[in-house]
Amino acid sequence: MARTLDTVFSALADPTRRTILSMLLEDDMAVTDVAEPFEMSLAAISKHLGVLTTAGLITQEKHGRVKWCKLDPDAMRDASIWMQGFGQFEAVNLDAFEAFLETQFSDDV
Amino acid sequence: MARTLDTVFSALADPTRRTILSMLLEDDMAVTDVAEPFEMSLAAISKHLGVLTTAGLITQEKHGRVKWCKLDPDAMRDASIWMQGFGQFEAVNLDAFEAFLETQFSDDV
DNA sequence: GGAAACGTCAACCATTTGGTTGAATATCAA
DNA sequence: TTGATATTCAACCAAATGGTTGACGTTTCC
Numbered sequence: 001m002a003r004t005l006d007t008v009f010s011a012l013a014d015p016t017r018r019t020i021l022s023m024l025l026e027d028d029m030a031v032t033d034v035a036e037p038f039e040m041s042l043a044a045i046s047k048h049l050g051v052l053t054t055a056g057l058i059t060q061e062k063h064g065r066v067k068w069c070k071l072d073p074d075a076m077r078d079a080s081i082w083m084q085g086f087g088q089f090e091a092v093n094l095d096a097f098e099a100f101l102e103t104q105f106s107d108d109v
Numbered sequence: 110m111a112r113t114l115d116t117v118f119s120a121l122a123d124p125t126r127r128t129i130l131s132m133l134l135e136d137d138m139a140v141t142d143v144a145e146p147f148e149m150s151l152a153a154i155s156k157h158l159g160v161l162t163t164a165g166l167i168t169q170e171k172h173g174r175v176k177w178c179k180l181d182p183d184a185m186r187d188a189s190i191w192m193q194g195f196g197q198f199e200a201v202n203l204d205a206f207e208a209f210l211e212t213q214f215s216d217d218v
Numbered sequence: 219g220g221a222a223a224c225g226t227c228a229a230c231c232a233t234t235t236g237g238t239t240g241a242a243t244a245t246c247a248a
Numbered sequence: 249t250t251g252a253t254a255t256t257c258a259a260c261c262a263a264a265t266g267g268t269t270g271a272c273g274t275t276t277c278c
Contacts, residue, residue, distance in 0.1 A: 010122035013115060019190075025195060031225060044267055046226060051265095059272085065224045065275040076195055083121075083189045085183060086134060123236085141254060153237055155256060160235095174245040174254045 008079045011055035016028050016040070021071065024058060028070045031060075117188045120164035126157050133167060133180045133218075140176050 011017055020034055046106035049069055052058045056075035061068050120126055129143055144154035158178055161167045165184035170177050 005127065006122055006124060009118050010265095012192075013119035013122055015115060016266090018114065021195070032223085038267090041268065042225070043227085043269080045267075050226095062225090067225065071195070073195060076192055080189060080192045081194070082127075083185055086130065086180070086185050119235095124235090128254090136272065139254080140256095149236090150238065151255075152239080152257085156236075159256095 005079055005082055007051075007055040008057065008075050011051050011057055012050070012076075012079070014051075017052055018047075020045075020048060020052065020069075021057060024069060024071045028068050030066045030068055032066075034069060114188055114191055116160075116164040117166065117184050120160050120166055121185075121188070123153075123160075124155070125163055128168060129154075129161065129178075130180065133178060137177050137179045140178065143178060151190060 010023075018040065019038075023029060023037075027030065031046060031049060032042065035042045037040055038045060049058065050059065052069075056072055059070050059072045061070070070075060114208055125147065128147075130133060132138060132143060140155060140158060141151065143158065144151045157170065158167065161178075163201075165181060166195075167180045168179050170179070
């Protein structure tokens with residue numbers, strides 16, 4: 001999928017989609033169940049899930065007639081890493097920063 | 110300013126605005142200088158800077174006829190913290206990160 | 219087979235977004 | 249005062265976004 005910062009940040013810009021992501025933090029869900037708490041059509045939620053999928057923030061897998069939605073953390077992590085470069089205003093040693101990230105991520109590859 | 114996750118993430122969704130932020134990481138800049146490398150009108154850049162200001166990602170301060178633009182990291186950090194809520198996946202540890210920054214800044218103040 | 223459940227598609231609509239241009243405002247400098 | 253520089257404003261435009269509804273294809277179950 002087009003896991004760019006553009007698609008990730010614009011996916012995260014919508015409150016409905018952020019709520020969906022936090023719901024999926026608890027557990028994987030079917031599309032209909034994701035839609036249930038929202039006061040909007042199933043089609044609208046389906047579109048939101050499409051946006052999240054394109055951004056790489058979730059994956060969808062169809063089993064029978066049910067499509068399961070599942071968080072996919074990689075895209076969010078990429079965006080988060082980009083942001084961490086800014087959290088601190090000045091003069092961060094970028095090489096050291098990347099080395100730091102290495103140590104942080106070294107155990108999950 | 111309306112420093113909500115909505116405004117912050119949608120501000121970050123545009124590549125021009127992200128580039129502007131990384132330019133400001135190096136140094137504070139006047140509006141005209143921010144606009145210089147882009148192939149778009151000054152008015153367009155002025156709008157982008159307005160979006161960044163509304164999101165709380167930068168501040169603008171007028172001195173004479175020049176308006177200086179300066180990174181304001183707080184809003185980005187709020188968004189970053191929201192993302193860390195998905196931290197079961199995210200190996201970056203904020204405490205460790207801050208400790209890292211300590212080491213970065215301890216010798217140049 | 220037929221009905222219900224699951225989900226998407228297509229067409230449509232209103233609003234927002236990202237850009238343009240030209241005029242306007244404010245400040246500096248000669 | 250006159251003119252140049254710095255920035256925004258206002259009107260406009262095309263495209264994208266977020267929602268609707270109704271029809272449609274699948275899968276499940278009796």
